[in-house]
């Protein structure tokens with residue numbers, strides 16, 4: 001049986017373990033299932049099944065680069081999402097002592113301490129330099 005499973009998973013995405021996207025989707029599906037039982041919103045049950053189906057599809061998929069890329073995109077966006085909440089949490093405090101400027105070249109947000117008069121700012125991402133009043 002173990003041998004069979006080994007052969008079955010060989011060359012499939014699931015052989016490399018579960019990625020962050022799969023783990024998130026499994027938890028999300030579980031939450032939906034619980035909600036569908038606790039609330040009158042019965043269709044959540046179907047959504048949970050579609051998500052579970054998609055998880056299995058990814059694990060059994062042989063197109064590993066495509067699945068890997070999916071997870072990379074997922075990680076990128078969830079990181080942005082988490083950063084957004086971190087910014088909310090510390091934002092109120094932070095805005096008092098810092099100015100936030102956008103780099104005119106690449107749009108990267110840069111924090112500059114207040115009360116320094118005119119400062120030359122160097123973008124950490126693209127290296128563009130610009131003058132701002134902080």
Ligand SMILES: [Zn+2]
Nearest residue numbers: 103106123126
């Ligand atoms: Zn820049």
